[in-house]
Amino acid sequence: MTNLVEILGSDIGRQLSDLAPKFEDADLLTDAQSVLEKLIPREKEVSASDDRTYLRRILPYRTADNRIDGVVMTFVDISRRKQAEDALRASEAQFRKAIQEAPIPVMMFAEDGQILELSRAWTQATRYSGQELPTLDTWLQRLASGAAQLREKLKVMFQTEGPVNGAEVMIRTRDESLRHWELSASVPGTLPDGRRFAVATIIDLTDRASADLALYEEKERFRAIVDGQHDFAMIMFATDGKITAWNSGAEQVMQYSEAEAIGQYGGFFFTAEDRAAQVPQREFASAAATGRALDERWHMKKDGSRFWGSGVMTALRHVNGELRGFVKVLRDETYRKEAQDQLRSAKEAAESASHMKDEFLAVLSHELRTPLSAIMIWSKLLQNPGLKPQQLSEGTDAIQRSAEAQK
Secondary structure: OOOOOOHHHOOOOOOHOOOOOEEEEOOOOEEEEHHHOOOOOOOEEEEOOOOOEEEEEEEEOOOOOOOOEEEEEEEEEOHHHHHHHHHHHHHHHHHHHHHHHHOOOEEEEEOOOOOEEEOOOHHHHHHOOOOOOOOOHHHHEEEEHHHHHHHHHHHHHHHHHOOOEEEEEEEEOOOEEEEEEEEEEEEEOOOOOOOOEEEEEEOHHHHHHHHHHHHHHHHHHHHHEEEEEOOEEEEEEEEEEEEEEEOOHHHHOOOOOHHHHHOEEOOEEEOHHHHHHHHHHHHHHHOOOOEEEEEEEEEEEOOOEEEEEEEEEEEEEEOOOEEEEEEEEEEEOHHHHHHHHHHHHHHHHHHHHHHHHHHHHHHHHHHHHHHHHHHHHHHHHHOOOOOOHHHHHHHHHHHHHHHHHOO
């Protein structure tokens, strides 16, 4: 008591109110008087000047002959317990705040079903607050499917403290729309009052499930179409360029089975030089940017032989514009390519022959024109009556030589 009150051994017999306490307790004398009058113990937490906390108790003092002869005061140091309780309360407040501000839907609930905390994201996802649906059972009543299974899983979770992972349920929100949820929960601890509590999170799968269903239906429609096409290689790709569908026409054209092609990157049937030049990547990029990309080039079959493939790649998009993949239609046009090459070679040969003919005619024309000119000139000169015998002989010789040259 000397640590809490300025008291000495000589102070026995003095009034308690005359002493100077080192703790804050304005109700000390009032409580002491009440205990004397009513004989009901009183207790209170008081703070001392050294930052310690005590549990002050006042009880009636009974003598051996069961006579009330005053009160007994005790001070129990509860500083550590108080600090632990304060830390626990602070931790719990931080935990609750973390749940409230979590970016994903989070619910904290006790083992007896009381809803302890909801994140703002949970309220936004369901349009319900904790005041409107205060217990776990009221939430389960809003489930359109999966309620019984989830209730059993949560019961087992508290019994075994094993987590619940990926429980799928359908919930009816406040606006009566149905949402597809994936719920996970675990038991992280115990509340100060001894109850265990759990934390649950949800992931809204509604949009993803709708998108997956649409993609599945799209793939099935594509498969129904392409399986009936045997003359055309029809191939579907994911957005990363990996093959997701491969029809019988593709098997015939390129000799790879569907099992061998599914999952491979779409450039595996291009030639080595085109792969080195990143032609497949440019084709995917062009189709994504413009909607379609033409493909006219040599490709490789499984046996290593080449074929001339002619086709087009088209981008597949969701109604919201999101790229969902690609589809490519390719046909073996090797015979057409070879025919075109032969025709081109024949055309080049004909053009070469025509050029040679022109050169020949030009030379021939020159060779004929030169002696003919000499003949024409001497023919006119010989018509001159005053021509000398020597000139006449020279002219007839020139005409004869020119005629021989033309012959």
